[in-house]
Amino acid sequence: MIIVLRPDASKKQIDHIIERVKKLGLKPWVSKGAERTIIGVIGDEEVLRIQPLEVFPGVEKVMPILTPYKLVSRDFKKEDSRIEVGRGLVVGSEQIIVMAGPCSVENEKLLVEIAGRVKEAGATVLRGGAFKPRSSPYSFQGLGEEGLKYLARAKKETGLLIVTELMDTRDMALVEKYADIIQIGARNMQNFNLLKVVGRSKKPVLLKRGMSSTIKELLMSAEYILSEGNFNVMLCERGIRTFEDYTRFTLDISAVAAIKALSHLPVIVDPSHATGKWGLVASCAKAAVAAGCDGLLIEVHPNPEEALSDGAQSLLPENFKTLMQDLKKIARAAGRKI
Ligand code: PEP
Ligand code: MN
Numbered sequence: 001m002i003i004v005l006r007p008d009a010s011k012k013q014i015d016h017i018i019e020r021v022k023k024l025g026l027k028p029w030v031s032k033g034a035e036r037t038i039i040g041v042i043g044d045e046e047v048l049r050i051q052p053l054e055v056f057p058g059v060e061k062v063m064p065i066l067t068p069y070k071l072v073s074r075d076f077k078k079e080d081s082r083i084e085v086g087r088g089l090v091v092g093s094e095q096i097i098v099m100a101g102p103c104s105v106e107n108e109k110l111l112v113e114i115a116g117r118v119k120e121a122g123a124t125v126l127r128g129g130a131f132k133p134r135s136s137p138y139s140f141q142g143l144g145e146e147g148l149k150y151l152a153r154a155k156k157e158t159g160l161l162i163v164t165e166l167m168d169t170r171d172m173a174l175v176e177k178y179a180d181i182i183q184i185g186a187r188n189m190q191n192f193n194l195l196k197v198v199g200r201s202k203k204p205v206l207l208k209r210g211m212s213s214t215i216k217e218l219l220m221s222a223e224y225i226l227s228e229g230n231f232n233v234m235l236c237e238r239g240i241r242t243f244e245d246y247t248r249f250t251l252d253i254s255a256v257a258a259i260k261a262l263s264h265l266p267v268i269v270d271p272s273h274a275t276g277k278w279g280l281v282a283s284c285a286k287a288a289v290a291a292g293c294d295g296l297l298i299e300v301h302p303n304p305e306e307a308l309s310d311g312a313q314s315l316l317p318e319n320f321k322t323l324m325q326d327l328k329k330i331a332r333a334a335g336r337k338i
Contacts, residue, residue: 001040001041001045001048001062001063001064001065002038002039002040002041002062002063002065002070002075002076003017003021003038003039003041003053003059003061003062004036004038004059004060004061004062004063005017005036005037005038005039005058005059005060006036006058006059006060007035007036009036009037009057009058009059010058013056013057013058014030014037014039014058016056016057016058017039017053017056017058017059018030018039020051020053020056021039021041021053024043024047024048024051025043025044025047026041026042026043026044026045026047026048027041027042027043027227028040028041028042029041029042029071029076029226031076031077033077033078033079034079036060038076038077040065040070040071040076042070042071042227045064048062063075067219067262068216068220068223069216069219069220069222069223069263070223071223071226071227071231072219072222072223072226072233072263072264072265073219073262073263073264074261074262074263074264076264077264078264079264080092080264080266081231081264081265081266082266083204083232083233083234083266084204084232085097085125085161085180085181085204086161086180087159087161089124089125089161091204091234091266091268091294091295092234092265092266092294093294094335094336094337095336095337095338096289096293096294096295096296096327096331096336096337096338097124097125097268097294097295097296098118098122098123098124098125098295098296098298098324098327098338099123099124099125099126099127099163099181099206099268099295099296099297099298100118100121100123100125100126100127100296100297100298100299100300100320101114101115101118101123101126101127101128101299101300102114102127102128102299102300102301102307102314103128103129103132103272103299103301103307103308103309103310103313103314104128104129104130104132104140104142104143104147104307104308104309104310105128105129105130105142105143105147105148105150105151105164106143106307106308107150108150108153108154110302111126111128111150111151111153111154112150112153112154112157112158113302114126114154114300114301114302114317115154115155115157115158115160116157116158117300117302117317117320117321118160118300118317118320119158119159119160120321121317121320121321121324122324122328122338123160123298123320123324124160124161125160125161125162125163125180125181126151126154126155126158126160126161126162126163127163127164127183127297127298127299128147128150128151128154128162128164129142129147129164129165129183129309130142130143130144130145130146130147130148130150130151130164130165130175131144131147131164131165131166131167131168131171131175132165132309133165133167133185133187133188134309139309140308140309145174147164148164148174148175148177148178148179149178151164151178151179152178161180161181162178162179162180162181163179163180163181163182163183163206163297164178164179164181164182164183165182165183165184165185166179166182166183166184166194166198167185167188167194168194169193169194169197172197172198172201176201176203179203180203180204181203181204181205181206181234182198182201182203182204182205182206183205183206183208184198184205184206184207184208185208186208186209186210186211186238186273187210187211189207189208189209189210189213189217189218189221190210190213190217190221192221192224195207195221195224195225195228196224196225196228198225198230199224199225199226199227199228199229199230200228200229200230201230202230202232203230203232204232204233204234205225205230205232205233205234206234206236206268206297207221207222207225207233207234207235207236208236208238208270209235209236209237209238209240209252209255211238211239211240211241211249212240212241213240215255215258215259215262218235218259219235219259219262219263222235222263222265233265234265234266234267234268234294234295235259235263235265235266235267235268236267236268236269236270236297237251237252237253237255237256237259237267237268237269237270237274237288237293238269238270238273238274238297239251239252239270239273239274239275240252247274247275247276247277247280248273248274248275248276248277248313249273249274249275249276250274251269251271251274251275251284251287251288253269253284253287253288253291255267256269256288256291256292256293257291257292260292266294266295267292267293267294267295268293268294268295268296268297269284269285269288269291269293269295269296269297270296270297270298271284271285271288271296271298272297272298272299272310272313272314272315273299273310273313275313276312276313277312277313278304278312278313278314278315278316278319281298281313281315281323282315282319282322282323282326285298285323285327286323286326286327286330289327289330289331289334289336289338290330290333290334292334296327298315298320298323299313299314299315300314300315300316300317300320301314301315301316302316302317304316324338
């Protein structure tokens with residue numbers, strides 16, 4: 001349930017309510033909006049029947065949250081969440097954040113080269129997997145810690161922030177040390193132990209939608225992270241399985257609008273994994289910006305033929321540059337900037 005406080009509620013009154021909620025064995029989460037404060041209450045709401053909170057001074061109304069996800073819902077927080085990623089970069093602001101780079105970190109020289117090219121084109125975050133979730137055990141599995149070190153090197157050279165995937169709870173401390181944004185991949189969207197571990201950190205998390213998951217399931221997974229205390233979560237639409245097999249997945253563009261309506265969390269779109277075809281990436285990226293996404297995740301590789309993973313969907317740096325120019329115009333038309 002959520003407790004909506006009066007605009008003139010004093011700090012003393014708010015603290016008193018929080019204390020009472022805790023005493024009842026419930027978990028209060030305070031959201032301070034521009035006009036008023038809201039307290040989200042998590043736990044067995046039955047106890048509130050005996051102790052009606054409406055009577056407390058400072059309370060305007062008490063409302064149940066009917067969705068199974070609470071902290072991620074728009075009911076809990078009306079304003080869009082803004083996530084500070086570092087170096088002044090805020091996801092969920094007027095600026096659309098572009099995260100670009102290779103699917104996998106392959107070697108240091110190549111990574112630094114790609115980082116330079118995507119930075120020059122206007123990206124602000126470098127993507128690259130050091131731990132790779134591959135469908136086949138015989139495919140390249142990533143360089144592990146060595147790959148993370150190359151990402152750190154590329155960051156030092158270019159000033160780009162880093163987004164990279166965490167696949168195993170045992171690697172949390174390691175990945176946290178190198179990543180500015182921790183990616184939870186589509187295949188791990190419902191790895192609840194992994195969600196809890198990133199939830200106990202304050203690091204921004206990019207949570208990708210499972211390829212066979214509904215929007216509601218994505219929001220429930222995000223709820224795991226927020227309920228552990230980490231509100232720095234961005235949700236990523238990366239295509240879902242449908243009967244269509246021309247594209248690798250089907251980009252659910254309506255998910256951008258739907259998630260924005262249901263949740264306050266920023267939405268990122270990954271047109272690379274959604275389409276699986278580099279020739280379709282630009283159109284889908286443009287559609288995502290027009291639909292109101294807060295960021296894009298795009299795979300770029302200077303030699304896709306030789307890429308160790310996902311070459312077919314990787315843009316050449318020059319094509320990425322052209323796309324960035326085109327996106328600027330669409331962003332402007334949508335009241336945003338890139
Ligand atoms: C990735 O972004 O590197 C990736 C593996 O994507 P997904 O989890 O969406 O398949
Ligand atoms: Mn990939």
